[in-house]
Amino acid sequence: MTVAPAEKAGITDLPKLGLGLGLRNTHFDHILNHWPDVDWFEAISENFMDSGGRPRQVIREVAERYPVVLHGVSLSIGSSDPLDMDYLQRLKLLAQEVQPQWISDHLCWTGVMGLNSHDLLPVPLTEATLDHIAARVHRVQEILGRPLILENPSTYLDFHANTLSEPEFLRALCERTDCGLLLDVNNVFVSCFNTENDPSDYFDSFPWSRVVQMHLAGHTDCGTHLIDTHDQPVRPEVWALFALAWQRSNGASTLLEWDGNIPSFEECHRELLKAKAYMKGGLAQLTGRYAPMPGALAVSNPVNFLVPDVMAGSAELEDR
Amino acid sequence: MSAPIELSDLQQWMQSALIEPKATSRQEIETRVRSTSRLSAVAALGIYQNSYHLRIAACMRDQFPALCYALGEGLFNDFVAEYISQAPPESYTLYDLGRRFAGFLQANRPDLDAPESEPWVDFIIDLARFERQIFSTFDCAGAEDLHLAQLTTPDPDLCVQPSLSVAAYGFPVGDYYHAVRQEKSPQPPEREPVYLAVLRKDYVTHTVPVSFAHFIFLQEMCRGGTVGSALSAVSQQLSQDLARVKLAWSEVSEIRDNWIEAGFFLDRSRA
Numbered sequence: 001m002t003v004a005p006a007e008k009a010g011i012t013d014l015p016k017l018g019l020g021l022g023l024r025n026t027h028f029d030h031i032l033n034h035w036p037d038v039d040w041f042e043a044i045s046e047n048f049m050d051s052g053g054r055p056r057q058v059i060r061e062v063a064e065r066y067p068v069v070l071h072g073v074s075l076s077i078g079s080s081d082p083l084d085m086d087y088l089q090r091l092k093l094l095a096q097e098v099q100p101q102w103i104s105d106h107l108c109w110t111g112v113m114g115l116n117s118h119d120l121l122p123v124p125l126t127e128a129t130l131d132h133i134a135a136r137v138h139r140v141q142e143i144l145g146r147p148l149i150l151e152n153p154s155t156y157l158d159f160h161a162n163t164l165s166e167p168e169f170l171r172a173l174c175e176r177t178d179c180g181l182l183l184d185v186n187n188v189f190v191s192c193f194n195t196e197n198d199p200s201d202y203f204d205s206f207p208w209s210r211v212v213q214m215h216l217a218g219h220t221d222c223g224t225h226l227i228d229t230h231d232q233p234v235r236p237e238v239w240a241l242f243a244l245a246w247q248r249s250n251g252a253s254t255l256l257e258w259d260g261n262i263p264s265f266e267e268c269h270r271e272l273l274k275a276k277a278y279m280k281g282g283l284a285q286l287t288g289r290y291a292p293m294p295g296a297l298a299v300s301n302p303v304n305f306l307v308p309d310v311m312a313g314s315a316e317l318e319d320r
Numbered sequence: 321m322s323a324p325i326e327l328s329d330l331q332q333w334m335q336s337a338l339i340e341p342k343a344t345s346r347q348e349i350e351t352r353v354r355s356t357s358r359l360s361a362v363a364a365l366g367i368y369q370n371s372y373h374l375r376i377a378a379c380m381r382d383q384f385p386a387l388c389y390a391l392g393e394g395l396f397n398d399f400v401a402e403y404i405s406q407a408p409p410e411s412y413t414l415y416d417l418g419r420r421f422a423g424f425l426q427a428n429r430p431d432l433d434a435p436e437s438e439p440w441v442d443f444i445i446d447l448a449r450f451e452r453q454i455f456s457t458f459d460c461a462g463a464e465d466l467h468l469a470q471l472t473t474p475d476p477d478l479c480v481q482p483s484l485s486v487a488a489y490g491f492p493v494g495d496y497y498h499a500v501r502q503e504k505s506p507q508p509p510e511r512e513p514v515y516l517a518v519l520r521k522d523y524v525t526h527t528v529p530v531s532f533a534h535f536i537f538l539q540e541m542c543r544g545g546t547v548g549s550a551l552s553a554v555s556q557q558l559s560q561d562l563a564r565v566k567l568a569w570s571e572v573s574e575i576r577d578n579w580i581e582a583g584f585f586l587d588r589s590r591a
């Protein structure tokens with residue numbers, strides 16, 4: 001009888017942080033001026049790892065007062081390109097400075113042949129991919145010296161090549177590597193809708209004991225498909241799934257992502273705190289779907305929130 | 321740790337389908353991607369193709385807001401689409417997206433066959449260069465944790481702070497940029513040589529117009545020079561006697577004091 005892998009790797013020792021928010025450029029001033037009563041922050045690693053300016057200063061100050069988690073979008077764990085060692089070293093340096101509770105990224109690839117699409121692209125869910133990704137997770141965990149936490153991405157297509165379901169794939173990956181999981185509840189809803197799967201089947205086969213963190217976000221209904229736009233409140237159907245996920249994950253750290261048309265900090269915080277009602281077991285009405293919008297306008301995985309508003313932050317032309 | 325061949329094959333195929341949607345056949349898509357009752361394989365892949373272009377265009381608009389204003393969003397997006405297909409993003413960081421944009425505009429200028437360069441094309445390229453200069457300054461290494469020079473710091477101890485850069489432009493791009501920022505709907509300006517120093521102090525980015533002589537001076541210092549070598553550079557470039565240049569520097573201390581107060585220099589002896 002071997003020791004349960006989760007105990008060996010220590011993901012079960014990771015704390016339950018409560019309800020957190022994404023650390024966004026547009027909220028920096030508010031956070032630094034008010035030190036709001038939020039449980040924890042999740043910072044997009046790439047937004048801070050090369051920063052020699054204000055973002056680096058802000059994350060240092062925030063990390064002194066709140067638990068912080070680093071969430072990446074460019075690890076590209078599923079790529080057939082070699083791992084980017086320069087990226088990993090920078091990530092490690094940032095982690096040494098910020099001392100995050102954990103480091104996460106996505107089950108995806110972002111590009112091959114040296115390119116980066118800046119999207120979270122789906123991997124073919126096969127045994128061969130599993131071998132490949134498991135070896136890479138081992139390597140990343142060695143370099144970072146801690147378990148990697150991987151998130152289920154939002155997906156818009158299914159490959160003919162797939163032989164495993166996403167929960168099966170993630171379960172096997174966790175068993176082989178002792179990594180942890182970030183369950184994005186909205187992504188489950190979006191991906192299941194798009195690939196015609198049932199979220200309750202997804203939940204039934206999901207390895208809940210590996211869940212370290214959860215994500216909540218709003219999506220856009222494009223009629224034939226849903227897009228993970230992160231630009232609006234969480235939909236009632238997703239709150240209903242969250243109520244289940246909260247029970248099944250034993251209250252894993254939960255974070256609201258709001259990345260497009262980002263409202264004030266207070267409004268994001270209010271949206272996050274709605275989670276409390278569902279944590280007590282209150283089940284949302286599974287209401288009808290919202291009016292669809294044309295798909296051409298909705299962007300999946302929006303990333304421009306990572307680009308600071310440099311124009312607003314620069315001083316007038318000077319006369320010296 | 322080499323990747324399974326079917327994985328690299330699929331990923332290379334999907335990536336080229338994102339970068340060059342028109343080069344991907346329906347048949348290829350259908351052999352790779354499953355259709356559902358609501359979404360055909362082509363439409364499902366189309367979600368990724370569409371998002372790829374919109375996502376990058378949105379980031380580029382945020383990195384070049386004045387250029388986007390000058391060109392209009394439609395034309396700006398067209399340039400970005402062409403840029404991205406010629407030079408797809410290579411870095412893990414979005415901050416790198418605009419690095420090659422001015423060079424792309426220069427290499428693809430629409431007036432290449434004309435006997436003389438079109439002023440508006442020159443202006444667009446200059447504005448792209450300037451916005452990159454501003455954008456880079458926002459998050460590069462700076463002087464916030466370092467010792468800035470004081471008025472009393474002796475000349476030999478002055479060196480430029482990490483975020484300072486200078487550039488020469490053929491148009492008053494700084495005025496134009498700040499007019500866009502203030503929503504003053506500026507018209508494209510006339511040609512006029514301008515020299516702009518850009519730097520960050522206390523996390524605020526400043527643009528400071530300087531004269532040609534000052535530009536030469538600061539450029540030399542940005543290359544790692546000293547006040548002494550910078551004065552020599554000015555003397556050479558302006559064909560002026562070095563003794564006169566030195567005298568001018570020491571007699572008109574106003575410039576030096578202004579620059580020190582604006583945070584141009586560090587005190588090398590306290591580094």
Ligand SMILES: [Fe+2]
Nearest residue numbers: 151184215257
């Ligand atoms: Fe997420």
